[in-house]
Amino acid sequence: MALKPVRVLISGFGNVGRELVRLITEYREVLARQGVRISVVGIVDSRGALVSRQGIPEETLLQLLEVPRGGVSTFKDGRPGLTTLGALDELEGVLDVLVEVTPSNYRDAEPALSHVKRALDVGVHVVSANKGPFALKYQELASAAERRGLYLGLKATVMAGTPLIDLLRYGYTGRSVELVYGVLNSTTNYILNLMHGGLSFPEALAKAQEDGYAEPDPSLDLEGWDPAAKISILSGVLGRHIPVHQVTRVPLSPAVQELVEAEWPVRYIARLDVERGAASVRPEPVEPGSPLARLQGARNGVHIVSDGGKIIYLEGTGGGPRPTALALLSDVALIARAL
Amino acid sequence: MALKPVRVLISGFGNVGRELVRLITEYREVLARQGVRISVVGIVDSRGALVSRQGIPEETLLQLLEVPRGGVSTFKDGRPGLTTLGALDELEGVLDVLVEVTPSNYRDAEPALSHVKRALDVGVHVVSANKGPFALKYQELASAAERRGLYLGLKATVMAGTPLIDLLRYGYTGRSVELVYGVLNSTTNYILNLMHGGLSFPEALAKAQEDGYAEPDPSLDLEGWDPAAKISILSGVLGRHIPVHQVTRVPLSPAVQELVEAEWPVRYIARLDVERGAASVRPEPVEPGSPLARLQGARNGVHIVSDGGKIIYLEGTGGGPRPTALALLSDVALIARAL
Numbered sequence: 001m002a003l004k005p006v007r008v009l010i011s012g013f014g015n016v017g018r019e020l021v022r023l024i025t026e027y028r029e030v031l032a033r034q035g036v037r038i039s040v041v042g043i044v045d046s047r048g049a050l051v052s053r054q055g056i057p058e059e060t061l062l063q064l065l066e067v068p069r070g071g072v073s074t075f076k077d078g079r080p081g082l083t084t085l086g087a088l089d090e091l092e093g094v095l096d097v098l099v100e101v102t103p104s105n106y107r108d109a110e111p112a113l114s115h116v117k118r119a120l121d122v123g124v125h126v127v128s129a130n131k132g133p134f135a136l137k138y139q140e141l142a143s144a145a146e147r148r149g150l151y152l153g154l155k156a157t158v159m160a161g162t163p164l165i166d167l168l169r170y171g172y173t174g175r176s177v178e179l180v181y182g183v184l185n186s187t188t189n190y191i192l193n194l195m196h197g198g199l200s201f202p203e204a205l206a207k208a209q210e211d212g213y214a215e216p217d218p219s220l221d222l223e224g225w226d227p228a229a230k231i232s233i234l235s236g237v238l239g240r241h242i243p244v245h246q247v248t249r250v251p252l253s254p255a256v257q258e259l260v261e262a263e264w265p266v267r268y269i270a271r272l273d274v275e276r277g278a279a280s281v282r283p284e285p286v287e288p289g290s291p292l293a294r295l296q297g298a299r300n301g302v303h304i305v306s307d308g309g310k311i312i313y314l315e316g317t318g319g320g321p322r323p324t325a326l327a328l329l330s331d332v333a334l335i336a337r338a339l
Numbered sequence: 340m341a342l343k344p345v346r347v348l349i350s351g352f353g354n355v356g357r358e359l360v361r362l363i364t365e366y367r368e369v370l371a372r373q374g375v376r377i378s379v380v381g382i383v384d385s386r387g388a389l390v391s392r393q394g395i396p397e398e399t400l401l402q403l404l405e406v407p408r409g410g411v412s413t414f415k416d417g418r419p420g421l422t423t424l425g426a427l428d429e430l431e432g433v434l435d436v437l438v439e440v441t442p443s444n445y446r447d448a449e450p451a452l453s454h455v456k457r458a459l460d461v462g463v464h465v466v467s468a469n470k471g472p473f474a475l476k477y478q479e480l481a482s483a484a485e486r487r488g489l490y491l492g493l494k495a496t497v498m499a500g501t502p503l504i505d506l507l508r509y510g511y512t513g514r515s516v517e518l519v520y521g522v523l524n525s526t527t528n529y530i531l532n533l534m535h536g537g538l539s540f541p542e543a544l545a546k547a548q549e550d551g552y553a554e555p556d557p558s559l560d561l562e563g564w565d566p567a568a569k570i571s572i573l574s575g576v577l578g579r580h581i582p583v584h585q586v587t588r589v590p591l592s593p594a595v596q597e598l599v600e601a602e603w604p605v606r607y608i609a610r611l612d613v614e615r616g617a618a619s620v621r622p623e624p625v626e627p628g629s630p631l632a633r634l635q636g637a638r639n640g641v642h643i644v645s646d647g648g649k650i651i652y653l654e655g656t657g658g659g660p661r662p663t664a665l666a667l668l669s670d671v672a673l674i675a676r677a678l
Contacts, residue, residue: 030515034578155510162651163510170509171494171502174672175665176369239373291630291654307665312501312655315630326514326646333513 003032005039006336007055007094008127011084011115012101013045013064013072016129016156019325020099021061027329036336038329041094042087048073049082053094084115088122097153097335099328100128106225106244109133120144127153127331129324135229135244138236151338153331154237158184158230159300161323162316163330168237168304175306177238181271182302183295184230185281186318187214187221188252188268192283193296196265201254213298224249224281227270231279235272242272242279250282259283265293291315342371344378345675346394346433347466350423350454351440352384352403352411355468355495358664359438360400366668375675377668380433381426387412388421392433423454427461436492436674438667439467445564445583448472459483466492466670468663474568474583477575490677492670493576497523497569498639500662501655502669507576507643514645516577520610521641522634523569524620525657526553526560527591527607531622532635535604540593552637563588563607563620570609570618581611581618589621598622604632630654 010017024038031038039055047070050056056064064072073080082090088098098119102112109132116133119126120141128134133141134154145152155165168177183189190213194204205222208214220226228247235242252268259266264285269292272279286292291313295301300318305311317323349356363377370377378394386409389395395403403414412419421429427437437458441451448471455472458465459480467473472480473493484491494504507516522528529552533543544561547553559565567586574581591607598605603624608631611618625631630652634640639657644650656662 027513027515031513034513036513161646161649163506166509167502167506167653170505170673172669173676174366174370174373174375174669176366307500307661310500310656310662310665312653314506314651314653316651317649322646323649326649330511330513334509337512 003037005037006096007039007041008097009042010099011044015321016324017101019321020328023325023329036333044084045072046070048080049087050078097125100130104131109136125151125335129156131157131229135232138241151335156324156327160319161326177274177306179305184270185227186298195260223251227281231270231272248280256283267292342376344376345435346378346380347436348381349438350383354660355663356440358660359667362664362668375672383423384411385409387419388426389417436464439469443470448475464490464674468495470496470568474571477580490674495663495666499658500665516613516645518644523609524566525637534599562590566609566620570611587619595622606631
């Protein structure tokens with residue numbers, strides 16, 4: 001039986017974009033068993049693009065994994081200077097899904113915001129690991145998607161391979177979610193664990209960078225932008241968006257030393273009070289022995305309180321290229337099955 | 340704006356059915372904010388039914404909560420002897436969802452199995468807390484539903500208020516789930532916790548009955564039928580159904596004493612090996628301090644291993660009339676939003 005493929009354009013070709021392409025080839029059989037076939041009709045990086053209305057052949061996809069950053073358009077038939085907006089134009093009529101995996105920014109979310117808007121305008125579903133557009137403009141984008149009957153696949157934006165967003169979206173429809181709180185950022189958690197082990201803040205930060213848990217410029221994590229964007233997106237999923245700039249952010253700074261030396265373990269907690277319409281990210285003491293207190297490495301954990309105090313807990317890997325790509329793949333597959 | 344209501348027939352009017360009716364009235368506003376309105380067009384109990392093609396008024400619903408077991412048809416306009424199958428006939432053309440909340444049985448799953456089949460035959464969506472039909476005939480029922488474009492809402496059958504089924508259904512589409520294991524039955528967990536506290540098996544069972552954690556006839560729990568049915572349903576959700584009678588069941592018996600006296604805590608573990616197509620329920624030692632080892636009271640917990648060893652953990656309340664009714668309500672709301 002020839003499956004009709006879902007046709008995707010990948011905007012961004014760094015670690016996550018490449019891992020997604022790898023998965024699409026690697027998971028061909030797993031997907032086929034679920035009635036899903038994915039065809040990549042375009043890949044865009046910072047310098048250009050490669051597009052093919054018939055779909056880029058698998059051999060080419062595997063070869064593209066080897067080109068250096070920014071090198072997609074140097075490939076045969078590559079199109080130097082072609083942007084995501086340009087590719088959206090060229091692929092009109094043969095594109096089902098835009099996969100947005102450019103890096104998040106919380107100033108204006110561009111260029112991803114324009115990509116997402118254009119995609120929705122021309123009737124293309126959106127799957128994104130980029131948090132920016134949704135942390136800033138959730139309501140506007142969700143309304144546009146709903147008007148056109150399009151799907152916004154966002155599970156890669158929060159907890160990566162741990163499908164918290166599906167749990168909230170489908171598992172709590174018709175119910176009353178009161179509170180969502182937990183650890184949604186691995187960098188700050190890694191640093192806090194090292195500080196509880198006796199390191200000072202600067203020592204812990206240096207070691208986190210050494211171990212690959214903190215970026216060379218760690219400010220998006222330490223200033224709380226990353227978990228603030230995530231809790232903002234969760235508020236949107238729950239129907240009352242709090243834009244990221246309205247999330248109270250207390251950065252993780254050397255001042256946390258005092259809290260760390262007190263009795264309870266400290267976690268960098270993202271918190272959404274749905275009823276009050278308030279969200280925050282800040283260091284908070286948590287009960288010793290509680291699930292959040294025990295989180296190590298890149299693990300994230302979140303409590304959901306609903307319906308008069310019913311509590312559940314979900315824990316899993318919070319990031320990394322492969323878990324993020326698995327989440328993207330899953331959203332593309334959900335769309336494919338709905339088509 | 341007048342919302343078009345989703346019209347439901349409730350088959351079974353014990354604790355869960357009543358709690359659902361209570362929730363439907365109590366959650367009217369929460370549901371309306373999500374664009375959902377529920378109209379109850381029929382309620383069936385063991386002796387008869389009350390049906391109304393226009394919808395049973397809210398005052399009547401509240402009064403029905405006060406009638407004794409088996410008393411629905413003694414109410415004004417009640418219909419002694421009218422069964423669920425009869426009500427499905429009478430409501431032809433005005434019914435959207437059958438909510439099946441009669442007690443589970445794993446011999447032949449009747450009469451629920453016939454109710455579910457008939458509903459799907461006449462184009463009615465199904466939401467169920469009754470595990471029987473799906474533990475026995477998942478594949479047949481899922482195929483029938485798919486052919487007609489109907490929804491099977493099963494989240495109340497496993498972990499009640501903790502939406503594990505949505506997490507698997509939507510969160511893992513396109514991915515490769517390898518293993519699901521955990522504690523899916525509260526009765527056996529309660530007994531094992533008491534035994535670790537020093538009670539013998541008979542003492543622990545007696546106390547569990549006293550505390551309301553075990554039925555007067557505890558055999559469905561102690562013989563493992565309840566968690567076996569749940570793990571069977573999860574195998575169906577994941578696309579390769581293992582009927583409950585093919586789940587390896589090691590009952591919880593006084594023989595567990597020896598395991599309990601060994602070093603590690605014992606849990607009654609339900610386990611699904613997706614790749615091998617095998618499922619079991621049996622007492623197993625678990626690592627001290629691990630999430631499953633710490634489960635108390637009515638809490639259930641489950642690990643999902645996927646995609647080459649990625650592990651998540653989900654924990655929450657496993658049962659009780661209100662969590663179960665919340666899960667049913669949520670599935671009805673999901674259908675309402677899709678309509």
